Amino acid sequence: MTTVTDPGPTLEATSKKKLRSRVGGIVVTVFLLLIALISLIPFIAILIGTFQDGNAVIRNGMSFNIDWLALSFRNYVMLFTDSGLYFSWFANSMILTVVYVACTLLVSSFVAYGLAMYDFKGKTAAFIAVLLILTVPFEMLMLPLYNQVNKMDMDNTFTIVILPFLASAVTIFFFRQYLLGIPKDIIEAGRIDGVSEFGIFFRLIVPIAKPAYAAMAILNGMTCWNNFLWPLLVLRDANKFTLPIGLNTLLTPYGNNYELLIIGSFFSLIPILILFIAFQRFFVEGMTAGAVKG
Amino acid sequence: MVTKTAPVTRPPRRGWKSLLYNQKAAPYLFILPFILTLGVFWIAPLVQSFIMSTQEILYGDATFVATKNYEKMFRDRVFWQALFNSLRYMVCTLLILVPFPLLFAVLINSKIGSPRIKAFFKSAMFIPALTTVVVAGIVFRLMFSETETAMFNQIVEFLGFGPVKWLKGDMTGLLALLTVAAWRWAGVNTMYFLAGLQAIPSDYYEAASIDGAGPVRRFLHITLPNIKPTMVYVITISVYGGLAMFVESFILHAGNDSPMNYGLTIVGYLYRKGIEENDMGFASAVGVVLLVLVMVINLIQLTATGTFKKEDKR
The missing domain is CATH 1.10.3720.10 (MetI-like)
Incomplete structure (x- = not known):
């Protein structure tokens, strides 16, 4: 039998592996970021709600559509x-x-x-x-x-x-x-x-x-x-x-x-x-x- | 173990002050406040609960009725519905709040991905656990409004369906409750699993890699067995939390009454009977059932996972 020297991973294989873990890294990062942002939505919703008309919020629910022009500090004045x-x-x-x-x-x-x-x-x-x-x-x-x-x-x-x-x-x-x-x-x-x-x-x-x-x-x-x-x-x-x-x-x-x-x-x-x-x-x-x- | 060296002799003290120096008395003094609260606020009411469950209590007058409360309860269709609702909610929370947090924890613990985003993820997911159920319930009640403009209906509409009356339906109401639970607890459970994962020595994985085990086999044969204690704990608290759930439903439905009792849990039933209808004897019987249920499920789960065997060895 001829002696076989272990060639080790070829250059091509290493770079392929690297690329794969890079792509994996991006997928993981984007996935986690997305979940984290979704998890923050209720906080953002209530923060925006503090600037809105309370009765309207109760009537219509918390919405993705925000009437930016109708926001006001009235509730803050009321609170204090x-x-x-x-x-x-x-x-x-x-x-x-x-x-x-x-x-x-x-x-x-x-x-x-x-x-x-x-x-x-x-x-x-x-x-x-x-x-x-x-x-x-x-x-x-x-x-x-x-x-x-x-x-x-x-x-x-x-x-x-x-x-x-x-x-x-x-x-x-x-x-x-x-x-x-x-x-x-x-x-x-x-x-x-x-x-x-x-x-x-x-x-x-x-x-x-x-x-x-x-x-x-x-x-x-x-x-x-x-x-x-x-x-x-x-x-x-x-x-x-x-x-x-x-x-x-x-x-x-x-x-x-x-x-x-x-x-x-x-x-x-x-x-x-x-x-x-x-x-x-x-x-x-x-x-x-x-x-x-x- | 407490060291068995000869007791240190100190100058003798007189009067009540000597008590503070007495090594024999000290441990009892340390646990005394605890024993007192335990006796007054746990043991006494526990005994009282069992006694009250065999009584009919009207305007403070108690008469012994043996098992009448239990018979009445087991014949009440609403009791079975509440029990079913609680069990269903518990099983669903387990199905959500074990695998997903475990996945998140594995991803955070992996070498790939941005560390900064992972740190952000941990904080962002943890913060919901800091909100009170009341505030979380209010926000989600408004997000689950039945109007077209509410968030969840906007999502449904985006997917091509009409507006849903979330809190008025059975399954949709359950979905709303589960959303609140998932939102509040996913982050905490992730942290539990992450702590469990980080306690696994990394050479286990290296050895497995050398043996040619791929990521899936490494997960099944190294990760899972090694985080079993964490798993047992997370499941135990989830079982308890699921069965005893009440406030989430109370706030989402703005009170203990939900349409067709869709949101009624076993604690809600207890609250209705005991507090709203002032039938303390009957409600105590419900309490006893809740206790038995929690005990039985925990026993099954601890036995099935072999926790007792481990205790014996120690």
Whole structure:
């Protein structure tokens, strides 16, 4: 047999392959760009809607045909001069979100720390309890809670809007996972220095776990800002409404304030968009936190 | 594991402050607030739900009626319709929100294509998840208006069909709901899959390439098995989200009433019975069914994907 030397890919073959991956690259780029642009259409539609006559938008729907000459800043003037309770709703949502995030982060990181750093009786039971929360639909628990709240005259209070959600399973999992990665030597060192167990947590652990707090602040902030069903049940007075509840009341067939419905919806997106642009990494981390390796 | 070194001795403290230094008590103190909220807001209502489901509750007076609520519910045609709607919606969201995000993630993770456009894609697809259901519902309700001038009817017209009364039909209403779900969650699921893909060591692929495996076989034999945990998680949350869907329909239809109950979900049914008709006992029975459903489907899915076996090994 004659020895065959491997000729390697011919020049022609390499350039063919290169061309193919170039074409593939263009196809992929165009495809992704197209999908991304389609995904932005609703935002553009509502942005344009803020400059249009609200009644017309409600009557005709959001359209690709835009009467550019009819656009005006009237709705913006209305929003800042005559929007009724809109900014109260905005403030309510903000206050609730900030308070809720602070409380739930404390409760969740506490329990995660207890589970991750200590060995104690009932540890497994506590962990199973966390798993249990994950699978029970809140919609089911809402009925007895609603009954109880009414009996105790706690309806219409901000406290009851956030209390049922303080124990967040995903948040606990995430913190536990993060804290398991912190060496226990730190705790021992703290103990030798005479720091109390809670001092160790607040002064040594919390600063290390800041990125976890940032991600979880975003996840829980989103949950609270978007929460609908429970606040809809327990909040009665219009001046106590949160943004989603308030906007929903504008969506009646007999509404006379459709301008506010549209521009108000648009404005409710702005704080979150600003935060997203500033902290994109934490947003992605926080909102995909559930997939932490178990 | 917690290190079993000798407990560090510290100067003794007196009074309540000593509690803060007690290594035995500390873990219980750390989990106490959680146990309290768990007991009051989860366990108590859970038990209460089961009890209420066996009662008839009229003006706050409860009488034990055993399984009457359940019998009434299983005879109610609207219950089956709501259940069917929820299951149908769930299956459809799975069919959309698993394969497409996986495709997007594979494309983003591939070497070809412009990195800048990919970064733009990730942001643009992620932003919809930041909108509240209420705002998303309002915008899509207006895009799905039945007038000729609304966006989706303009598309339909462009394709040569007449205007459609989207939200008044069964399948078209479902399509509108699915559009909202796809719009809001495709980006998040893409990020999940992308994280899963990026965790696969690249030498797996190199080894497969050397063995002569083409892109399709590499996908089937390396990518798919390795992103199974991500897949399981995404499916689990989608099952839950699909079954418990309510607000999307509530906003799209501007209330809990949709024509012929086309948009009624199991949670919508629970809401109607419990809150709108104030039949708390009956609604609790619906809640129990929802719980059982979520549990059963998750169990089937976790068993089928072998998640339990993995747990045993650890």
